[in-house]
Amino acid sequence: MNNTKKFRREPLTDTQLLMTITICIFVGMYLLAMLLFKGGFLHAQQVFDMLNDNASLIIVSCGLTIVMIGGGIDISVGAVTSLVVMSCVLYLNNGGNIFGSIRLALVIGLAFGVVHGFLISYLEIQPFIVTLAGMFFARGLTTILSVNPQKVDHDSFAALRAMKIEIPWLGYTAKNGNLIPARMELGVVVALVCVLLVFIMLTFFRLGRGFYAMGGNQQSALMLGINVKLTRFISYVLSGLLSGISGYVFMMHTGAGNATNAAGMEMNAIASSIIGGTLLTGGVGNVVGTLFGTLTLTTIKKIVVSSGLNDPWWQSITTGGMLCFFILLQSVVLSRRAKKKKA
Amino acid sequence: MQDNALLQMRKINKIFPGVKALSEVDFTLREGEIHALMGENGAGKSTLIKVLTGVYQMDGGEITVNGEKIVIHSPQDAQKHGISTVYQEITLCPNLTVAENMFIGREHNPLVNKKAREKKADKLLEELGIPARSTQQLGSCSLAVQQMVAIARAVDSRCKVLILDEPTSSLDDKEVNMLFKLMRDLKSQGVGIIFVTHFLEQVYEVCDRITVLRNGELVGEYLIEDLPQVELVAKMIGKELDELGALTYFEEEKKESGEVFYEAASLSSSDALPFDFKIHKGEVNGFTGLLGSGRSESVRAIFGADKVTGGKVKIKGEDVKITKPLDAMKHGIGYLAEDRKRDGIIAELSVRENIILALQVMKGFFKPISRSEAEAFADEYIKVLNIKTASKDTPIGSLSGGNQQKVILARWLLTHPDYLILDEPTRGIDVGTKLEIQKLVLKLAEEGVSVTFISSEVEEMLRTCSRLIVMRDRHIVGELKGADLNQTQVMKTIAGGESENEK
Numbered sequence: 139m140n141n142t143k144k145f146r147r148e149p150l151t152d153t154q155l156l157m158t159i160t161i162c163i164f165v166g167m168y169l170l171a172m173l174l175f176k177g178g179f180l181h182a183q184q185v186f187d188m189l190n191d192n193a194s195l196i197i198v199s200c201g202l203t204i205v206m207i208g209g210g211i212d213i214s215v216g217a218v219t220s221l222v223v224m225s226c227v228l229y230l231n232n233g234g235n236i237f238g239s240i241r242l243a244l245v246i247g248l249a250f251g252v253v254h255g256f257l258i259s260y261l262e263i264q265p266f267i268v269t270l271a272g273m274f275f276a277r278g279l280t281t282i283l284s285v286n287p288q289k290v291d292h293d294s295f296a297a298l299r300a301m302k303i304e305i306p307w308l309g310y311t312a313k314n315g316n317l318i319p320a321r322m323e324l325g326v327v328v329a330l331v332c333v334l335l336v337f338i339m340l341t342f343f344r345l346g347r348g349f350y351a352m353g354g355n356q357q358s359a360l361m362l363g364i365n366v367k368l369t370r371f372i373s374y375v376l377s378g379l380l381s382g383i384s385g386y387v388f389m390m391h392t393g394a395g396n397a398t399n400a401a402g403m404e405m406n407a408i409a410s411s412i413i414g415g416t417l418l419t420g421g422v423g424n425v426v427g428t429l430f431g432t433l434t435l436t437t438i439k440k441i442v443v444s445s446g447l448n449d450p451w452w453q454s455i456t457t458g459g460m461l462c463f464f465i466l467l468q469s470v471v472l473s474r475r476a477k478k479k480k481a
Numbered sequence: 482m483q484d485n486a487l488l489q490m491r492k493i494n495k496i497f498p499g500v501k502a503l504s505e506v507d508f509t510l511r512e513g514e515i516h517a518l519m520g521e522n523g524a525g526k527s528t529l530i531k532v533l534t535g536v537y538q539m540d541g542g543e544i545t546v547n548g549e550k551i552v553i554h555s556p557q558d559a560q561k562h563g564i565s566t567v568y569q570e571i572t573l574c575p576n577l578t579v580a581e582n583m584f585i586g587r588e589h590n591p592l593v594n595k596k597a598r599e600k601k602a603d604k605l606l607e608e609l610g611i612p613a614r615s616t617q618q619l620g621s622c623s624l625a626v627q628q629m630v631a632i633a634r635a636v637d638s639r640c641k642v643l644i645l646d647e648p649t650s651s652l653d654d655k656e657v658n659m660l661f662k663l664m665r666d667l668k669s670q671g672v673g674i675i676f677v678t679h680f681l682e683q684v685y686e687v688c689d690r691i692t693v694l695r696n697g698e699l700v701g702e703y704l705i706e707d708l709p710q711v712e713l714v715a716k717m718i719g720k721e722l723d724e725l726g727a728l729t730y731f732e733e734e735k736k737e738s739g740e741v742f743y744e745a746a747s748l749s750s751s752d753a754l755p756f757d758f759k760i761h762k763g764e765v766n767g768f769t770g771l772l773g774s775g776r777s778e779s780v781r782a783i784f785g786a787d788k789v790t791g792g793k794v795k796i797k798g799e800d801v802k803i804t805k806p807l808d809a810m811k812h813g814i815g816y817l818a819e820d821r822k823r824d825g826i827i828a829e830l831s832v833r834e835n836i837i838l839a840l841q842v843m844k845g846f847f848k849p850i851s852r853s854e855a856e857a858f859a860d861e862y863i864k865v866l867n868i869k870t871a872s873k874d875t876p877i878g879s880l881s882g883g884n885q886q887k888v889i890l891a892r893w894l895l896t897h898p899d900y901l902i903l904d905e906p907t908r909g910i911d912v913g914t915k916l917e918i919q920k921l922v923l924k925l926a927e928e929g930v931s932v933t934f935i936s937s938e939v940e941e942m943l944r945t946c947s948r949l950i951v952m953r954d955r956h957i958v959g960e961l962k963g964a965d966l967n968q969t970q971v972m973k974t975i976a977g978g979e980s981e982n983e984k
Contacts, residue, residue: 152618342595343591343592344590363557
């Protein structure tokens with residue numbers, strides 16, 4: 139009997155199951171796009187472009203995944219990102235240095251996280267309301283800083299921006315015969331490192347498991363001896379911190395600040411997390427899934443554009459449809475599973 | 482006498498707004514004993530336990546463990562002092578694995594060693610004979626196994642005091658015996674166990690000592706040998722058992738009238754296999770069987786609470802279609818659900834709002850019941866059913882279990898049903914209220930209401946029902962009435978003619 143026990147594979151947990159579904163769908167969709175549209179989809183650069191354009195979204199989504207696993211929500215992340223961009227741009231243009239600007243980005247993010255976390259966790263105010271207030275507040279501050287778009291005018295920052303990782307063997311030969319290597323921005327490295335760190339934290343650390351426990355059943359988590367208040371507080375602090383990092387990466391990508399930067403990013407981040415298998419009800423989710431969630435969303439948009447539907451609303455419509463589809467899929471899969479258990 | 486006292490609680494006071502939940506209660510737990518904490522609902526058992534585990538802060542008194550005075554502010558504090566609790570509702574996280582549930586919140590290393598943890602968990606699960614794997618997601622285990630995992634967790638934390646709060650209410654006999662074996666093992670290791678339950682037989686099976694509470698006050702502490710069951714009940718409800726006598730009087734009156742009220746032919750639902758069933762006007766019948774035998778599923782099918790998949794239903798001889806609860810309600814059927822917390826009360830709403838809910842639904846939401854009407858209804862039923870509540874505007878969640886049940890009962894009575902289905906109406910409530918509910922059922926029947934009564938306690942069903950339908954493995958296996966209505970016959974039918982050990 140012991141033998142059978144050993145060799146029997148454990149059924150996937152809900153988290154693993156949903157993540158697997160997302161990854162499969164992403165891979166399937168991308169392969170389909172390669173077959174149907176050829177062109178850009180055949181080049182590795184397509185993937186790198188998707189990463190380059192969405193590095194900051196990926197970072198923000200990591201933070202949101204943490205918060206959502208813990209059963210909360212943070213809708214201030216886009217506005218905080220925007221505030222960070224604007225502050226750092228102004229700081230650099232007024233004679234600041236690179237390290238100072240990084241520090242500034244982290245401090246702004248942390249500050250929002252700490253205030254959110256304190257209000258939500260210790261004063262027990264609804265997370266939606268608190269972060270909604272945070273969102274308006276950050277947007278307002280951004281506009282106070284500058285109504286007009288600001289471009290970064292800073293030598294060492296320009297050098298930093300220009301730094302790209304080139305991978306020649308993944309490049310392609312252009313029509314005129316030149317080899318164009320695949321290019322990846324520094325921000326992507328930052329984003330992937332964030333994903334990795336958050337993944338490790340969620341999987342192997344006490345704190346990370348605490349997020350899952352809290353999201354699974356808050357009352358139980360308390361009874362199990364988890365410091366729920368502190369854990370929840372930390373989840374919002376992390377989300378704030380990641381928004382700070384995201385702001386900096388955003389600035390490295392665009393090189394300019396604008397009051398409407400990262401508008402709607404929080405909603406994209408929520409969508410990414412959900413598509414990546416994070417349940418809004420908490421307790422289930424994985425940051426690797428979120429990474430693929432972001433990529434899935436982007437691929438859909440690219441496919442829409444490639445099919446010649448250039449009007450902007452088509453992207454929104456497909457994103458909406460996608461989200462609906464995933465939520466339906468999740469609930470069907472999970473409820474089938476629950477039924478199986480009963481029988 | 483006090484020298485091996487493990488835990489002492491002295492003069493504990495706890496005041497909730499408007500209610501004194503505990504007043505000057507003493508409680509002593511000795512090493513290696515199983516100590517039953519008994520009392521009616523609202524007697525203060527849960528409050529005392531929650532004070533001990535740090536969920537509530539006490540308003541006066543002191544707690545000592547091994548002679549040392551301690552202060553408990555949170556469940557973590559309690560754990561630190563070696564006090565572990567297993568609650569009636571499973572307080573584990575269904576989204577985590579079994580191993581994680583056993584160790585989370587107890588380790589101090591910020592890094593989790595998954596492999597070591599799983600190994601340890603597997604060893605412990607095997608030692609305790611719990612049929613679960615450490616890497617399994619907890620949500621995929623049965624409730625009983627989840628309960629045992631919770632106990633395994635407590636056992637592993639080398640607790641000195643183990644509190645079991647109604648641990649047996651969702652377990653079947655075999656599982657209960659496993660649990661008792663576990664409790665005796667722990668007892669022999671010197672652990673003090675506080676056992677809270679409503680099952681009197683279980684108390685007499687495992688416990689050494691009993692502490693009885695009533696209305697937030699200590700009635701007394703007794704050795705099990707010194708307190709026969711009847712006296713215990715008397716102590717708990719605080720009066721002599723003349724009411725039990727009154728009930729035997731009703732017993733003679735069980736009768737069956739001619740007219741069939743409800744009749745179902747091969748009715749089936751997503752959860753219930755096809756079955757035939759009928760009930761006469763003014764009859765009390767019961768569904769009995771072991772846990773999971775399909776008794777609840779069957780009555781849910783009658784009420785349309787699960788998806789009805791087939792069968793014919795006749796009410797008063799006419800064909801009707803009942804596919805959802807509202808249909809059933811319109812035909813005069815009421816259903817008091819098994820799980821009071823999930824399917825019954827709406828905890829945030831007041832007693833009044835909870836009472837009028839079903840009537841409001843029947844009338845339709847565009848014909849609101851006026852405030853004064855609602856208050857009159859509430860007042861009436863609070864009085865009739867003797868519901869103990871601070872006022873009719875108190876949120877129902879703050880009432881004790883028995884009183885919550887009465888409010889839900891009032892909700893159905895208000896719709897003046899012709900046929901009332903009561904699924905475990907007396908589960909988890911005290912002896913006094915149980916009697917009241919049983920009496921009420923008989924009174925309703927006398928007034929011509931048909932009642933289907935389900936209870937885990939066969940004895941209770943024998944007292945109230947004139948016909949018992951016995952189920953096993955989701956099939957009706959027998960129908961008992963008249964002279965066959967006795968415990969042995971019921972047990973025999975449940976167990977089946979042939980040996981039931983095959984499986």
